[in-house]
Amino acid sequence: MKETVIRSLPPGHPWGQSVQYYHTLDSTNTQAKLQARAGAPEGTVLIAGAQTGGRGRLGRQFSSPEGLGLYLSLILRPNCDPSDLMHLTCAAGVATAEAVAAATGLQPGIKWTNDLVIGTRKLGGILTELGLDPATGKVDFAVIGIGINCLQTETDFPSELQNMACSLKMHTPVPCTPAMLAPKLIDALYRMNSRLFFEKAAIMAAFRGSCITLGKEISILKGDSIRRGTASGIDDSGGLLVTFSDGTVETVASGEVSIRGMYGYV
Numbered sequence: 382m383k384e385t386v387i388r389s390l391p392p393g394h395p396w397g398q399s400v401q402y403y404h405t406l407d408s409t410n411t412q413a414k415l416q417a418r419a420g421a422p423e424g425t426v427l428i429a430g431a432q433t434g435g436r437g438r439l440g441r442q443f444s445s446p447e448g449l450g451l452y453l454s455l456i457l458r459p460n461c462d463p464s465d466l467m468h469l470t471c472a473a474g475v476a477t478a479e480a481v482a483a484a485t486g487l488q489p490g491i492k493w494t495n496d497l498v499i500g501t502r503k504l505g506g507i508l509t510e511l512g513l514d515p516a517t518g519k520v521d522f523a524v525i526g527i528g529i530n531c532l533q534t535e536t537d538f539p540s541e542l543q544n545m546a547c548s549l550k551m552h553t554p555v556p557c558t559p560a561m562l563a564p565k566l567i568d569a570l571y572r573m574n575s576r577l578f579f580e581k582a583a584i585m586a587a588f589r590g591s592c593i594t595l596g597k598e599i600s601i602l603k604g605d606s607i608r609r610g611t612a613s614g615i616d617d618s619g620g621l622l623v624t625f626s627d628g629t630v631e632t633v634a635s636g637e638v639s640i641r642g643m644y645g646y647v
């Protein structure tokens with residue numbers, strides 16, 4: 382896998398020598414954070430054939446069966462304040478959608494803020510984690526973890542996900558393996574990282590263009606409370622603007638947002 386990925390990157394790719402492959406890991410994000418704390422450089426990429434403890438947002442599990450999905454984490458070392466990185470997950474989403482399009486011709490949408498979707502089902506997700514320097518409060522490292530379902534059929538998913546998850550294989554006649562998608566993703570992330578700060582407006586415009594949440598009736602779950610509104614915009618930090626029935630508009634920065642008709646939600 383590692384050799385196939387490196388061979389498929391453009392020759393002399395700056396991140397080509399930093400790709401690590403593991404047959405099985407608990408979580409590529411957990412391992413990437415350990416390596417980042419130990420000083421691993423920007424561009425370090427960890428790929429696992431399977432994860433025994435794949436993690437998603439909001440403490441959820443990410444189903445990571447052997448050989449069927451791409452499970453990849455990237456270490457970045459942007460020298461900035463955490464507040465300057467609010468758009469990082471959006472940028473990673475745009476790069477991942479581009480990589481899927483380059484590998485398969487499919488054009489996935491992005492469900493705010495970190496899910497890749499095709500139609501009404503989840504194709505994959507992104508988990509971004511930051512490590513801060515306690516002395517300065519600045520970002521020491523960022524780990525971007527990406528999981529994409531490649532070769533699963535419906536019964537490969539846990540039963541509770543079977544009506545809400547999909548894979549590339551369910552949408553393409555020619556199977557796209559994790560090894561075929563990985564080099565496209567590494568290169569798309571490399572190009573995204575090189576424009577992360579000075580092309581923020583263009584990145585966010587691309588995110589808005591792919592974001593299927595915009596214009597939809599949504600439910601926002603925070604703690605025990607559920608509020609309903611319309612997703613009316615996305616600000617340049619990736620915050621979701623929600624318009625409520627009384628005309629007020631609020632920015633939602635985190636939390637669970639459900640869209641009627643998606644993931645089996647009626």
Ligand code: BTN
Nearest residue numbers: 408410436437438506507526528
């Ligand atoms: C989500 O669905 O909320 C995000 C899922 C992110 C999954 C990827 S797989 C590679 C990396 N390692 C993890 O444990 N999580 C991310």
